[in-house]
Amino acid sequence: MIISQLGYYSLIFGLLTSIFIFFNSSIQLKKNNLVISDKTFSLIGFQFFFVLISFISLIYSFIISDFSNETVYNNSHTTKPLFYKITGTWGNHEGSLLLWLLVLTGVLLGFIFKSRNEPNSYRLLTTLFHQIIVIGFFIFVLKTSNPFNEIFPVQTEGLGLNPILQDPALGIHPPILYLGYVGTSIIFSAALASMISNYVNKSWAKNIKFWILFSWIFLTGGILLGSIWAYYELGWGGFWFWDPVENVSLMPWLSLTALLHCIVTLEKRELFKKWTIVLCIITFALSMVGTFLVRSGILNSVHTFANDPSRGIYILTFLLVLVLLSFVIFIIYENKNFAQKSEIFTLSKETAVLINNWFILYFLSVVLIGTIYPIFLDVILDEQISVGPPFYNKLILPFLIPFVLFMSIGPSMKWIKTNFKFRAKSFFVIVFTMVLSFFTVYFIGEKNIFILLLFIGFFYLLLKSLDQLREKTKNFAQIFSHTGFSLLLISILLNSFSSREIVKNIQVGESFALKNEKIIFKKIAIEKEKNYESIVGFFEILDDKNTIINLQPEIRIYNEPEMATSEASIKTTLFKDRFITINIIKDQNFFNVRYQHKSFMIWIWISTLIIMLGGMFAIFRKNKEVNI
Amino acid sequence: MQSLEKIKKSIFSLIILIFLIISFFVFKFALQKEKIYSPKISENQIFTDFEVVGLVEEKQINFSEVLTGKNFYLINIWSSWCEPCKDESEYLLELKKNTPVMMIGVNYKDNKKNALNFLKLYGNPFDQIFIDKQGTISINFGAYGVPETFLINEKNKVLKKYIGPLNDKDVYEIKNITNN
Numbered sequence: 001m002i003i004s005q006l007g008y009y010s011l012i013f014g015l016l017t018s019i020f021i022f023f024n025s026s027i028q029l030k031k032n033n034l035v036i037s038d039k040t041f042s043l044i045g046f047q048f049f050f051v052l053i054s055f056i057s058l059i060y061s062f063i064i065s066d067f068s069n070e071t072v073y074n075n076s077h078t079t080k081p082l083f084y085k086i087t088g089t090w091g092n093h094e095g096s097l098l099l100w101l102l103v104l105t106g107v108l109l110g111f112i113f114k115s116r117n118e119p120n121s122y123r124l125l126t127t128l129f130h131q132i133i134v135i136g137f138f139i140f141v142l143k144t145s146n147p148f149n150e151i152f153p154v155q156t157e158g159l160g161l162n163p164i165l166q167d168p169a170l171g172i173h174p175p176i177l178y179l180g181y182v183g184t185s186i187i188f189s190a191a192l193a194s195m196i197s198n199y200v201n202k203s204w205a206k207n208i209k210f211w212i213l214f215s216w217i218f219l220t221g222g223i224l225l226g227s228i229w230a231y232y233e234l235g236w237g238g239f240w241f242w243d244p245v246e247n248v249s250l251m252p253w254l255s256l257t258a259l260l261h262c263i264v265t266l267e268k269r270e271l272f273k274k275w276t277i278v279l280c281i282i283t284f285a286l287s288m289v290g291t292f293l294v295r296s297g298i299l300n301s302v303h304t305f306a307n308d309p310s311r312g313i314y315i316l317t318f319l320l321v322l323v324l325l326s327f328v329i330f331i332i333y334e335n336k337n338f339a340q341k342s343e344i345f346t347l348s349k350e351t352a353v354l355i356n357n358w359f360i361l362y363f364l365s366v367v368l369i370g371t372i373y374p375i376f377l378d379v380i381l382d383e384q385i386s387v388g389p390p391f392y393n394k395l396i397l398p399f400l401i402p403f404v405l406f407m408s409i410g411p412s413m414k415w416i417k418t419n420f421k422f423r424a425k426s427f428f429v430i431v432f433t434m435v436l437s438f439f440t441v442y443f444i445g446e447k448n449i450f451i452l453l454l455f456i457g458f459f460y461l462l463l464k465s466l467d468q469l470r471e472k473t474k475n476f477a478q479i480f481s482h483t484g485f486s487l488l489l490i491s492i493l494l495n496s497f498s499s500r501e502i503v504k505n506i507q508v509g510e511s512f513a514l515k516n517e518k519i520i521f522k523k524i525a526i527e528k529e530k531n532y533e534s535i536v537g538f539f540e541i542l543d544d545k546n547t548i549i550n551l552q553p554e555i556r557i558y559n560e561p562e563m564a565t566s567e568a569s570i571k572t573t574l575f576k577d578r579f580i581t582i583n584i585i586k587d588q589n590f591f592n593v594r595y596q597h598k599s600f601m602i603w604i605w606i607s608t609l610i611i612m613l614g615g616m617f618a619i620f621r622k623n624k625e626v627n628i
Numbered sequence: 629m630q631s632l633e634k635i636k637k638s639i640f641s642l643i644i645l646i647f648l649i650i651s652f653f654v655f656k657f658a659l660q661k662e663k664i665y666s667p668k669i670s671e672n673q674i675f676t677d678f679e680v681v682g683l684v685e686e687k688q689i690n691f692s693e694v695l696t697g698k699n700f701y702l703i704n705i706w707s708s709w710c711e712p713c714k715d716e717s718e719y720l721l722e723l724k725k726n727t728p729v730m731m732i733g734v735n736y737k738d739n740k741k742n743a744l745n746f747l748k749l750y751g752n753p754f755d756q757i758f759i760d761k762q763g764t765i766s767i768n769f770g771a772y773g774v775p776e777t778f779l780i781n782e783k784n785k786v787l788k789k790y791i792g793p794l795n796d797k798d799v800y801e802i803k804n805i806t807n808n
Contacts, residue, residue: 074792155711155712156711157711159712159792292655296659298655298658298659309659309660312655312659313656313659316652316655316656316659317652320648320649320652323648324645324648327641327644327645327648331641372651375654375655375658376654378658379654379657379658380654
């Protein structure tokens with residue numbers, strides 16, 4: 001009880017500190033007294049500290065199962081394992097917003113700390129803009145989603161955490177994703193500040209690049225974790241469903257990727273100033289749109305914790321205010337501070353970056369339209385449609401081919417001007433690509449010219465990226481992320497063409513076959529765990545070499561809240577995953593068994609990790625010369 | 629030349645501005661629009677063609693026959709082992725007293741003795757109660773767990789869906805809908 005009070009008042013102190021910082025920095029700016037005194041710095045530290053206290057008290061309430069707290073009551077239960085009590089803290093709307101606030105104040109602290117050598121007007125202005133966002137979220141939390149609401153009479157037992165959220169990958173998915181999402185806020189504040197203080201130049205690019213990389217890495221990681229969770233917990237056997245909630249995390253990722261390429265160009269050549277600023281704003285706006293769409297209940301998914309329109313309207317209004325603010329600032333300062341260099345089209349790295357940006361922006365618009373078009377249609381024409389994979393496949397796949405081709409040759413271009421010389425080596429790469437692609441297409445048995453072209457593009461990118469390892473000045477950041485990206489595309493393509501599945505209703509003792517494998521349903525057993533009961537099916541897979549693989553899919557019946565989930569059993573090998581799920585059918589004698597071969601699944605995860613690794617290289621090599 | 633450029637720019641800004649404001653209002657309306665999400669229900673229409681068995685008199689009846697003769701029906705999924713259902717019962721009693729709604733209880737994965745005891749202890753707000761031993765009826769409704777409450781109209785359309793126990797606000801809302 002007291003802990004809840006502590007958390008609540010700590011939040012209020014946090015808000016007061018924010019307001020104080022806001023006015024303090026405006027006064028300093030007005031007086032032109034441009035020092036970030038220890039006072040401002042420690043105030044920002046305090047602000048973070050207050051939110052931290054509040055967050056820790058919520059975690060503590062969850063750990064001790066303090067059911068006088070409404071959030072704990074709604075989302076926890078005494079029989080839950082400790083790990084899920086803790087992760088339950090952010091497995092709900094209120095707690096996750098508190099986490100959001102924690103990251104939001106944390107990145108500002110990090111920014112101020114890391115930008116000691118930057119001009120103070122820029123730092124102060126960034127603080128000022130960031131406080132607008134912070135205050136907005138403080139009020140949002142306190143007014144609409146207070147995590148420390150008390151209930152009376154005190155309940156003896158909680159309602160429990162949604163069982164499908166009781167999963168290790170999902171335990172850390174929100175914090176990682178939030179670091180990425182919320183990291184974009186500092187990019188936004190800094191972009192506005194740099195524009196006003198006329199600081200959009202090479203050193204700014206160098207300063208903000210860290211935060212772009214930071215957000216990008218965590219966003220990639222967060223998406224990866226979410227995807228892994230969907231793969232084995234939801235039991236659908238896929239990793240990406242073009243679900244609106246997935247899309248809203250992909251959109252800021254795409255614009256961050258575009259921004260990442262722009263910022264390097266700005267750093268090297270002082271080009272694309274306006275465009276970089278626009279991208280900074282778009283990126284943050286997209287992550288806010290994501291928060292809005294996911295949290296307001298407009299879209300429904302496991303992420304929608306509560307349908308409370310007042311929350312949605314608050315975020316929406318706040319978002320509009322921020323976008324309008326940045327829009328106005330952009331219009332005012334656009335001509336003042338940007339003496340635009342002429343951007344001439346030559347065969348150069350700049351041009352390659354620009355083309356890359358066009359493509360990414362195109363992909364972004366496709367995803368954006370696919371995500372919000374159904375909402376518009378629903379409101380305006382009262383018609384419900386859902387946009388699925390065919391839409392994205394049709395609009396994205398054909399453009400991937402030129403995109404990866406540009407991506408392959410872009411890195412080997414030079415700044416300002418490139419003279420292309422045709423070398424025998426390039427010829428070998430092309431021939432090798434062709435052979436590899438023909439072989440792959442033949443192997444998977446898809447005689448389709450379009451698929452062949454896709455493979456050619458992807459393999460070319462892979463080989464070209466690897467080829468750079470032989471160059472004298474290696475840029476590991478770029479090599480890793482491009483290699484990872486090409487591997488990702490190849491694995492996805494292979495996965496979608498050579499996966500097989502079979503669905504059967506069988507009884508214990510029966511068997512069925514998929515390709516050259518025999519699947520035998522041995523027995524079932526009932527097991528009791530602390531917070532659930534499970535029905536475990538024992539399956540044996542026999543292949544033609546008579547090797548036995550055992551798989552044990554489960555149906556878990558959680559007690560609080562009462563809910564059944566299907567746990568897939570997966571055997572991962574280098575080239576394919578064997579994936580099996582069972583479901584009970586009404587009359588209980590038969591089980592619905594779904595057995596799948598998912599090709600190259602592990603490569604999808606590995607390649608995404610390689611992409612992330614690329615980003616980490618860029619962070620740690622920041623002092624040396626880094627090209628894209 | 630310069631002024632032409634300027635005009636172009638302001639037109640462009642205006643378009644973006646208009647787009648932003650339109651998006652704002654579209655989203656705002658989208659928020660206020662009723663959203664009832666349940667995987668098992670198509671177009672918010674509740675599936676009614678299945679047999680149910682009463683809790684008190686164990687008579688079998690088709691659920692579609694239950695839903696006749698009234699303008700509104702409130703389906704409440706409850707259980708005697710469910711803690712929040714206890715708090716909820718006073719709200720249900722109030723709804724029974726002050727609204728023209730037919731109150732239908734679905735007794736979820738419970739045993740008869742405990743269920744009847746529960747009603748004796750906390751009052752019986754229901755006009756009819758059916759048992760759902762396996763939890764399959766609740767699945768037909770697209771329910772997540774207990775307690776959960778559906779307000780449906782005479783066309784079997786789900787008007788409101790409340791996951792978790794009802795509260796003052798919900799009761800007020802239900803009264804508003806059904807008394808008009």
